[in-house]
Structures are given as C-alpha cells and as structure tokens.
Amino acid sequence: MHVDDLLTTAERQYIVRHELENIRTLKEDDQVPGYPAFRLYEGQSIVQMCLHWKLVKRMYPLHDMEALDKLGKKWYWALFQKQPFEDIRLYFGEAVALYFTFLGFYTTALLVPMFLGFLQLFLPTESIAFFCVFNVLWMTVFLEVWKRKCSELAFTWGTIGMTSLDEPRANYRGVMGIDEVTGRYQPQFPRWKTNARLYCVSLPIVFVCMVGAFFVMLASFWAEELLLNMKKQQSLEAGEIVVLLPSIIYSAVVFIMNSCYRKVATWLTEWENHRTQSQFDRHRVTKLVLFEFVNNFMSLFYIAFYVQDMDMLKNQLAVMLLIFQAINNFQEAILPLLIKYYNKRVTKALKFDAILGNKKTDESGRKKKSLSVNHEPSRAILDYIPELDSDDPRIELAICEGEMEDYEGTYDDYLEMFIQFGYVFLFSSVYPMAAFWAVANNIMEIRADAFKLCRLYRRPVAKRVKDTGAWQRAFEIVGAMSIMTNCSLLCMSPQLRRLAPTMTSVEWVLVFVVLEHMLLGIRHFLHLVIPDRPEWVRVALARINHLSKRALKNERMLKSRRHILRRYKTVHGSHNYNS
C-alpha cells in the first residue's frame, strides 16, 4: 500500500480545505494583512472572509482527469450496470454519493407504482381505491427503508457519529472559547440565540413569503378566469394567446421570486449561525422546500379541492410533470453543454494569454486558493514554498476548470426528485401514469447528472453527510400529505360514488376521515415497527461504544493508580530521606 492510497482524493481535499478554512484570526489580527479596509474580529475564518470580500475570487479543487475517465466508464457510459457508488464517494465525497444512491434507490422503488399504473389501464376504474391505498403504503415503506439504508451507508462511511456538536463550520461566528465537548479553542455561540433567531425571525419571514407566493398563485388563477370570462363574453378581442398570459407571467414571477427567496433564505440561515455544515444545510433546505412546495403544489391543491375539477387536475398534473422534467433536463444537460461550447469558442477567439494574466489571481498549482493577492507581507514565508511556473500545464488546467460552471451542491438535484415525488404520489389516484414518466426521467437523470458532474461542472467540494437531512423529513411530510390528498380524492371521485349511490355527502366525508386515519395509523405503526438502523449497525455501534467506554475506564484507572503511586513514593521517599 502506497502512502498516497491511505487517503481518498475526497478525504485529502476535505483535510486541505478544513485546514485552510480553519485559519482563524487571533485577538491581535484586526484586519486582513495589507487590506486595512477589511476588518476582522477574533475567531473569524480568514479564507472565508477573503472569499466573502472577493479578495479571493474562488477556491476549488481540481479534477483528476485519469480517475475521472475511469469513473466515467463505470458510471455514465455503463448504462445497464449498477452505479459505482464506492468510486463516486472516493472521488466526489459522501454527499454526492448519497444523492446518487438515493436516486437509484428511489427509481427502483418507483418501479412498483409504475407497474401498478400500467395494470390499472386494464382494470375497472373502481380498482383505483386499492391501488391508491397500496401506493401510499409502499411509499411509507420506501421512506422507512431508505432511512435504514442511509444509516448503513453512514456507518460504512464513518459518518454516522456526526452530531450538531461537531467541529464548527468555517462560517460559524462566535466568541472564541474552550469548547465544552472537545476542550479545544473554538468559536462559541449559545444555542438559544440560534433558536431564538430561527423561531422568532426566520420562521415568520418564511411564513410571510409562503403566504405571499400563495396569493401570487391565486392572482394568476383569478386573472386567467377573468380573461376567460371576458373572452366568452366577446368583450376581449385578442387572440388565444392572451388567455395564456397569466400563466406565463406567473412562471416568470415565480422564477424571480425563487431566486430572490433563495438569497434571503441563505442569508437568514447564515445569520442564524448554525454550528455545523449539516445543520446549516438542513435549515436552509427546510426554508427553501417550504417555498418550493407552495410554488409547485399549491396550484394543484387549489384545482383539486377548490375548483374540484378532476379532469383539469389530471391535465395540469401531466403538463406540469412533463414540462418540469423537460425543462430540468434541458437546464441540466443541454444548456451547460451549449454554454461550454460557446465559452470555448469565445475563449479561443480572445487571446489566451490575456485571460491568463487576468485570472492569475485565481489559482495556485496543486491546490486551489490564490495567495498572490496578499503576496507581499508574507513573501518571506512563501519563499520556502516552491512556486509553479505560470506556463505549467497544471495552471492551465486550473484556469480551464475555473471557467466551468459551479456545482452548488446537491440541493437542486434533490429538489427535482422532491417535486417529482410530489407529482407522482400526491395525486396518484388521479394520474397513475405519473410513475412511469418519473421512472423514464430518472433513468436518464442518473446518467445525465453523472455526466454533468464529471464533465460540465467544476469539481465540487467533497462534503461529509450521514443522511439526506431535511430531505428525508420533506419526503415524509409529503408522504403524509399524499395519504390525505389521495383519500379525499378517492372519496370525491365519481367512480367510487357511483358504487354506493345511496350514501350521503356526510357519509362520504366520514368515510374519508376513517380511511385517512386508518392509513395514517398504519403509517405510524410502520414507522414504529421498522427500526431506523439495521440490527448489525446497532450491534457494531454498541460494540465500539463498549470498547471505547472500557478504554476510558482503563485510562482513568491507570491515571489514578499512577497518581496514588506517586503520592506513595513522595511520602515514603521523604520519610526515608528524613530518617
């Protein structure tokens, strides 16, 4: 075994990044050396602040072309083989590997609803009740089993012990002090302050934004209805397209709202000052998902339960699902390809050297991080570090990759799956074929995402994760909601009502209440019965716990024995001396 194989590339990257980010200011450093305008306070991560103030433009790891080619052959070129999860993890880190594992697992789980969806085409429409009930239960089991799978992965990856009391992330602000857990000198920030900010400020803001988005949606519906009515009464003398105008405007508004909201949410989560990266991601994702939920699903709820037009719902669902998937695939695979192609041409057209000169501040050879901006003050130290020639091929590579698009983490990918999950399950009793389209999309998605990650984006920073975090909860909540929506759609469906024409409306609502409570009860039961961690993981963890407790006991025993022995020696030594 060579010393280079001891750590995976993701781990090496993680360590370098951790070391760079944890260069924190001391009390006496109150400014960035050479930049008196930028004030620092104690305990701040200097690199992070430089990035924040754009003193350092970007910091990114470089691709390892050889490893990437190998990975690609096993991954996006091997269409009918299992994804090489272990290799993905070694190259891209745990977060990306977990996303692709989830994607594969979820797609496999979708095969059953897809199959049932086909089956339904050949069966009488009343059978929908059975399929619907089966679907929601299947989905519950899927989510529970995924949780187990997650903990298995986290155990083998060694991330299962991650807690919110771990080493703070780079952007964590606070007064420097002794950490209660590890005894290290780290920034300290009281948890109650984070909670207070979270519940007293962020929560109301998010809520207001959600309500706002809801009203925007209502406004678009009203506008559309108004235009339709005007059209009917012949008072409007425009073409057909005018009726579509509200939808188009709405889409544009949602797009703008989304990008604004994303900034607000990120800023708020940063301000809440969560200790670890996982916590930060969880709270950011929670905020974003709530908003996305309103934008993506509220219109369907409105059609289903206010307008109560099932055909309209089905059409809307089909259109939204297909458009959504088409746009996503375009955005993810085709657009970056075009941009890349276009960029290359532009780059070639311009003089290469000129760009090289401008971008020199962006890179260093082996590993990211430009230090050339604040070169002067630390010249003495830097002299000892060998510097790469400016025409070294590695520098060229670094510049090329710096021009690539930035992969902003797995958020967008999960979000896509989340929205798809909602479209498939929330109204599965109305449009069972959704599962088929989802599977078809996902099979492409796996390879497209893989290709995009390997070839179109700058190499993402490896992130350690132990589970899907906020997404697990988001999926679970949509799961619970899908029980409610499907039960109510069933009880509203004319097919079923025809089966028992003597039943009154009240009785149908009561049927809904009973059915829904039963299913929610079963869901809760499944949740209790399926343990979150498989037995072998529990045993292995208990074993480690037992061993380490015993080691601590031994350590303490030895220490106290030594202490007693020393006292004994001192006493008897002095006695001997005296005598």
Place this chain on the structure above:
Amino acid sequence: MHVDDLLTTAERQYIVRHELENIRTLKEDDQVPGYPAFRLYEGQSIVQMCLHWKLVKRMYPLHDMEALDKLGKKWYWALFQKQPFEDIRLYFGEAVALYFTFLGFYTTALLVPMFLGFLQLFLPTESIAFFCVFNVLWMTVFLEVWKRKCSELAFTWGTIGMTSLDEPRANYRGVMGIDEVTGRYQPQFPRWKTNARLYCVSLPIVFVCMVGAFFVMLASFWAEELLLNMKKQQSLEAGEIVVLLPSIIYSAVVFIMNSCYRKVATWLTEWENHRTQSQFDRHRVTKLVLFEFVNNFMSLFYIAFYVQDMDMLKNQLAVMLLIFQAINNFQEAILPLLIKYYNKRVTKALKFDAILGNKKTDESGRKKKSLSVNHEPSRAILDYIPELDSDDPRIELAICEGEMEDYEGTYDDYLEMFIQFGYVFLFSSVYPMAAFWAVANNIMEIRADAFKLCRLYRRPVAKRVKDTGAWQRAFEIVGAMSIMTNCSLLCMSPQLRRLAPTMTSVEWVLVFVVLEHMLLGIRHFLHLVIPDRPEWVRVALARINHLSKRALKNERMLKSRRHILRRYKTVHGSHNYNS
C-alpha cells in the same frame, strides 16, 4: 467517606441480585443438584428456575427500618414539601423514583387544566372551544417536556446509556455464545425470532383479545338496552336493580378477563424472549395497556360517537372517574392496611414458632435467597459461610417481611395514572371538571402510594430505568386521540352548532377535519421543535463520547506502537545475535 457509603442500598441490592441471578448452568449441569426431576439446559439462570419451580419460594430484599423511618418523615409525613426524589431513588431504585417524579410532574401539569375547568364555570359555554384546544396543546407540551425531564434524570442517574443490547436479564434464554458487543459468554437468541414471535403470534392474539373485550362491552350495552325496553313495555316485573345487572356482570367479567389476560400477556412476553428487562417491561406493558384501553375507554367512545348522547357521556365519565379513583384508593391504601391488621392478629393467634419452622426455607440473614433447600450437596462450601442463628432478630424480620404483600412493580400505579389521564383529556370538552378530581386524587395518591410502599409492601426489587418506556408512548397516543375526540365532540356540540345555524352537516364535518389536522400538525411541530434531550445533557454525553473515543484511539495507538517495537526488537535482536 465510609466504604459502606460507596454504593447506595439500591445499588448493593442490584449487584447482589445480579450476581445471584447470573449463576447460569454450564453444559455439564443438566439438573438442579439434588433434584433430578428438574432438568436444566445450558445457560439458564439457576435461581430463576428454582423460583419458577417453587424450589425457592421467594427472593426479596429486606427493609432498612432506620432509613425507611428517615425517608418516611421527609416523604409521606411532609405533606406540603417537595418529594425527596433522591432519597427515594437511593432506597427504592430508579424505577420507583421515576414513577413518583412522574406523578408529581403530572399533577403539577394538571393544575392548569384544573384552573381552566373552574374558569369555564363562569364563562359562556361557547368558550369551550378555546379551552379544549388549549388543553390538548398543553398536554402535548407536558408530554414533550416530560421526555426531556426523563432524559435529565436518566443522565444524572447514569442510566441514559441503557440499550436493548445491554447485559441480558435473568430469564433470557438462548444458546450460550460470545456476545458480539461485549465479547462475554452469554446466552444468544436471534432478534428476528423475537420479532417474528412478537408480530406473528402475540400481535394477533392481543388483537383478538381486544376485539373480544370490545364485544363483551357491546353485549353489556345491548343487554342493558333490552332490559330497559322490557321495563318500559312493562313486560319485565322486576325491581330497578335488574336494569343495573348487565353493568355489574360486565364489571365482574372485565375483572376476570383482566386477570386472565394479564397472565397471557406476561407469558407471551416471556416467550418472546426479550433480552433486557426494559424491553420485557415495555412489551408487556404495551400488551396490557391495549387491553385496558378497550375496557376503560371503549364504552365512552361508544356513548360519544354511536349513541351520541352528551349528557349520558358526561354522567358516565364522572361516575367512572370517581368510582375508579375511589376503588383504587380503597385497594391501594385501605385494603392492605386491613389485611395487614388481620394478618397480624392471625399470626399472633397461631404459635409463632410453628410459622418460623415452616418459613425457614424462605430466607437467609443479611440478604434474601434461601439456599437451605438444596443444602446437602454444597455443605462443604456452605460451612465456610457463617450462618445466622434461627432466633436472630434479622431472621424474624425477614419472616415478617415475607408475609407482607408483594409489590409487583410500578405497572399498576402507572396504569392508574394512564386511565385517569384518558378520562381527563379524551373527553375534556364534555367534562372539564375531571381535571379537578384528578388533582385532588393525585395529591392523596402521592402520599398513599408512598405510605403503601414504605409500610405495607415487601421491599420492592430496585430496578434501573432510563424512561417511562411504553407509558410515554401510551400517553402520547392517548394524547393524539384526545385531539381527535375533542375536535369531533366540539363539532358535534349543540352549543357551537347554535353559533352558526346556517352551516350544513358536511360543513361541520369539514370544520372538524380542518381543526383536527391543524392541531395534529401543531402537535407534530411541537414534537419536532422540542428536543428530546436538553442541551446540557447532549453536551455532557458528547463530551463523554469524545473522551472515550480518544481513550480508545490512544489505547490502540499504544498497542500498535508496542507491537511495532517488539517486531523491531526481535528483528534487530536476532540480527545482533547472528552477527
């Protein structure tokens, strides 16, 4: 500090019991020494089997009269002071201390609903909706805060690390083997077998029993109705009492069913073969509670939602609550007192020595456990152990205490609180005064239970617990149900319906659905927002975890260093030798 103060009495008791119970048979022991009829197999706890076959009649710890007097003064005689929880724990162990902490905590929490119940008397009846919503939320918060409190207690008591992989309990059966966690030689039984027995056998049996109990209840209702009708039609010429007959017969049947079912449940749980005592208790309690739920609450559900007679519900609730509490107090405090008094007289009337002779098999001096039955084979060993005189006062004490009633653990006490909790919250919108009666009862209950435990019962075996186990879940489920019942009662209540006379039935049901889902949503939100463990407990646990992980790392480092050093020495040593 004296060496006797190092361990509390509960701890000493726990250790002695643990040692006695863990005398397990080896392969070569296939019978109880001296009793060839009783076959043993490898890994069985000998003492437990002797108890099972009645070779040993009883095994119990003795009271420490001095400590008990001190405890009593601080506890049941000090009416208006805080209970001395720490002293209770030191004397009776964690399980009993936790029960009394719960009792105190729950009673304090009940003060708010009690106060609101009084307030409601002076307010218009429509205010009921507000109070009802407040009550269910209050109860949710109470249960969540109790969980936190539990984990605080468990941490200070050192029981928080208890898991289902701990040391197996005495009655755990299995093939002897190396334990995967600790590496000790212990009985092994695959978890999946326990689960299979639990879900494939026990669960259906419990379900059938519940349905049976439900039909018995229905039968009693039908019989009562039949008799009432006959009475009305003058066809029955008996007195008023005949109409009460079904209720009386039902009560008797329930009593018999209960005692039978308790045996069945205990046997089933024993057969499922759970590893730890906590697991065993949890599964036994779950089975028992399900059955008790049907017996105690189903009739109220029947009246509320099938008969839909709110006055009848209110009366029934009041009668059941008061009778239930009266019977319980009688059973717990007065009956044992009478029995004790009666027993004493009988004992005095008989010749004391005669009893002493019979009971000699029951005790040994300092600590329980009669070994005199199988005296002969181990005479040689026992000769070294000093034996107490048969007229030693300690033996007399042991005999006296052997005659006392057996305290079967906290099950009955928790059950009483559980049923009371159900009566108070499930239908709190109908009978808000229930909280008052509950508080009044509990204030007496605390002292009565304390007195009973100290004076009327044999000293219970100290048990280590980390939480209220199945009771927490049982309370939570009744809590969730109380949201459903109260919402539906509200929407059925004539007072509220009068407020909006234009609303149709369907609309009222929909109001119910919305209100209920909102409250369940808030409950879920509270559940997520209130962490199960306070911050300080989490930090302290993380600290211990960190320290022990570090100790393990150091231990391994030292070991591998020593290993390398030895190899180095060997290689160089032999080299020197050769040269």
